[in-house]
Amino acid sequence: MNNAPEEHESAQQDDETANEAGTAKQEETPKAQDLQRWRLVLGEAAEGALGAATLDGVAQGQDAALEWLYGRDEELQRRGVRRTGRHGGDGPSIVTTVDWLEQITRLFPKETIERLERDAVERYEIHDVVTDPAVLARIEPNETLLRAVLRTKNLMDPDVLLQARRIVEAVVKQLMERLAVDVRRAFTGARSRTSSRFQVAKDFDVRRTLRANLGHYKPQERKVYVEQAYFFSRTRRHVERWQLILLVDQSGSMAGSVIHAAVTAACLWGLPGVRTHLVTFDTAVADLTAEIDDPVEILMKVQLGGGTDIARAVAYGTQLIEQPRRTIVAIISDFYEGGETGQLVRGVRALVEQGTKVLCLAALDEQADPSYDVEMGQRLADVGAGVGAMTPGELAAFVAEHVGR
Structure with a gap:
């Protein structure tokens, strides 16, 4: 019985030590992730300064994909920021553009993929991104690739040009669908001050609705209860050519x-x-x-x-x-x-x-x-x-x- 307080105190200390260790582990994980991100951004040349930034399996694949693209930058090579001829990861080396596209699609979010593709075609002029039939068959159409197709279509043979047209058609369709909304909105006519029985959200008359329903204001709730909503009507434009x-x-x-x-x-x-x-x-x-x-x-x-x-x-x-x-x-x-x-x-x-x-x-x-x-x-x-x-x-x-x- 005399040892009970000491055992309780020892148990408390063990719990505190365990909590501190758990907290330290929780703090260490984000720090390690931050170091890993910096390691991916700065490349192999930063390994000495970021010794704790050990790349896991996924990060090694990301590092290899980034090096495949940015490792060809002559300015970075001259300054020793990146070294040539290196590929991270345990898998097979990335050799072709098709392999690289498959890797980045698996390893990075959509926004990063689009940035990498843009740098590939615009910064490093890797033309086979849009001139290789195997690449065109796998790639997701976007505006960056459409611009690349327009710049390189004179390099394409007829079969490749047919596949490239798929990118043009897909992106143009997306752009037209988005712009059609703005065009319809612009040409639907000006709002008039008269009321409309058609309850369309974009024509909601806020001022008239509030003024007409002020009698339903509840001070204790600081709310206006709307019993009658008002909407603008639209006049049809008088159109001359x-x-x-x-x-x-x-x-x-x-x-x-x-x-x-x-x-x-x-x-x-x-x-x-x-x-x-x-x-x-x-x-x-x-x-x-x-x-x-x-x-x-x-x-x-x-x-x-x-x-x-x-x-x-x-x-x-x-x-x-x-x-x-x-x-x-x-x-x-x-x-x-x-x-x-x-x-x-x-x-x-x-x-x-x-x-x-x-x-x-x-x-x-x-x-x-x-x-x-x-x-x-x-x-x-x-x-x-x-x-x-x-x-x-x-x-x-x-x-x-x-x-x-």
């Missing part, structure tokens, strides 16, 4: 905008009151309006690269105009003019002075992240053009706003 002329630079840096311009033109085609033209250009001009309802076919015909003569495209677009004051000309380019800069500025000034709406868009894509000749952009803004970037949905809304006037 407008022209939208899209002049699209098909130089290599504009691939994303070319894709979205083709899709935007197809979505706007056939809308009441809008006649859409699609013209691509480099040093020559190609009018693709006759095929505007088939963006897949248009993209398969686009030839990215070459020089740029924006002034020539503006001159061609000017000839298409029927009613200057009911025309929108959207020039989609990085505005690095290879032709006569003065002629370009004079051409845009003439359009503005005759009452045409001129948009100079340095980007037309979902990011609307422009990269362009700022000096030229300023010169075009000075003569009255709108200069900037838009998403396809914003362009559709701009067109709808002017068509509805």
